[in-house]
Amino acid sequence: MGSKHVIVIGSGILGASTAWHLVQAGARVTILEAAEPGGMATRDSWAWLNASWGNPEPYFRLRIRSMQEWKRLQQQVAQLQVQWSGGLLWDLPPDALEAYAGEHSAWGYGIERVDAARALQIEPAILQPPEQALYVAQEGSVDPLAAAMALLAGAQDGGAQLLAHTPATGLRMEQHRVIGVDTPQGLLEADEVVLAAGIGSAALLNDLGLHYRIDAPPGLLVHSKPTIPLLRTLLMTPDLHVRQTTQGRLVAGTDYAGDIAGADPRELARQLHGKVQAMVRGAEQLEMDFYTLGRRPTPGDGFPMVGRPSGLAGLYLVLSHSGITLAPALGLFAAAELLQGVRDPLLIPYQPDRLLQNNG
Template identity: 55%
Template sequence: MGSEKHVIVIGAGIIGASIAWHLAKAGARVTVVSDSGAGGVATPNSFAWINASWGNPEIYFRLRIRAMAEWKRLAKDVTGLPLAWCGGICFDLPPAKLEAYAAEHSSWGYGIERVDAKRAGEIEPNLVAPPDFAVHVAEEGVAEPVPTSKALLADAERLGAQVVVGNVERLALAGGKVAGAIVSGETIGADEIVVAAGAGASAIAATAGIKLPLDTPPGLIVHSRPYRKLLNGLVHAERLHMRQTAEGRIIAGSDFAGGDPGEDPEAAARDLFVTMKSALRDADGLELDFHTVGYRPTPADGFPIVGRADGVGGLYIAVMHSGITLAPAVGLFATREILQGERDVLLAPYGLERFAR
């Protein structure tokens, strides 16, 4: 692939960083614009789980499986990405529902192992109460979100991309298509614009007359101080999802996206941390460091919005909640569509036009 198109990517979180890297790799002239710098806003507050799990239809499962494979491809192209294929153990559903989930996803080719308490204790020996029945998926992993975004943007800059820190006031239009973006009072011209600004995408798209049906529910995640290794992988217990980061922090939410922080997030964070600490052996010295409340960009039907915006030429939208999992596939597919006009079949259900129907 190759192109001399100038593409502005608005957003420096994991989705914007991946799209920018793929575009630069393909030969486009790329300008990344963000008012928050590398890492974006939602990405730093992510649980950062790479997976194809949960109650999704098979067509979405196929996109997520492809994205997991694309992470491995991307890790070969960009050295030093902080990925870990640590596996995940899940027991946050009633046994009958967990078995139904395992049977369905196994039939789709997902590598699910059904485990008892003995095997669960071998996988995660520091669990105080290993479950009698759980499922384990060894191929799931994590991408440390901010370092991964920064690594992609740094390599995009090496490939010629420019990263600009500034506030996108509005999109500039001419003749029914985008002509650029007004950034902190200055106009940056472009042939194409990608809006990958997470929770901020709606306001930016609205300046071009495009309505994004987007919700931004809050999610509370607690972060411990760095500690010795207690967890081998991801643990999804009832009302407690947790993992240990590369620097030794244990992070947790009441689910993987973070739970509702309520009216007193600090109190909710303290309670959640107590629950997390009590679930782990040898955690007496574990201390709460801080909590985050992230606002997850979630399209109204729960599925990604990836594709061109009808009625405005040169405008591409990429906004979704499953940003960590989907980032490498969305970056690759968006680049092909923007530069070559080729839309991957896996993206077919996820255009903005579905909401007009």
């Protein structure tokens, strides 16, 4: 019997990581991408690698593991660059900041409590240093699109076929098993199909009679023109998150609590860039280059959906918010489960059935 043929639908960071790990494990892989390689949500991510506040311990453990797997991928994937610059955070009220520090320190996260003087030692470019902040040296970031493209290139080097501008129009079923993917060019058959298409996954599942809630909160990213090195670390402030890329751009992000239809995104981008200029020493005259307004696929309870829906063979889901942080671990674990039947214990809370509803 030859190696399994696996179709991966979606070439964002989760699909790219899954494809790369499948190839490394010996599978024949075809990657389908409806648009340009690299996906949609991936390129609009701020791409902070972290296991930060607001999550229960099992999810913290998964994120920590995946941060470790990023270091493995650095050694194994050509052209993959990770900036382990550390993260300086003060975007919580003082009591919440201290609660986070106490909880995550007990879990083993390398948190340092800092005052204004220490914050300036860590990041001299802060014009108004916080009186109280937390620093985690092990946090980092990637260029999200470049990381996805490096993984896709590595998968192709190992024999994977990447079909760009080839949307999956449906999943073909026979006797409760997915046997392939319908495309405008016809049916592509496979032993396994991995659904890693973010928001686009919902329509494909709905055609099978499966429904789940997926949210897509908007996120604005503003990119400055390239400049000299200004920032040493990632900054998470009450108003914005900002980091500097390897190309020298300052990338600032912020969240919106609701739909921002009707707002002028360019004006919002100008305001956000103005906050960067007011916060970062040396950026006072730095010009904005461009902005993006993206949507971040988030399963209904906020946590990943990774695994096989029960009663449906041949299909495996890899859907998650925090896709950048989680991509190495989820790709590794998905490949092991698909090819060896071994499910990593860290995935136990994230079985898709908890959120899937049968429309039939």
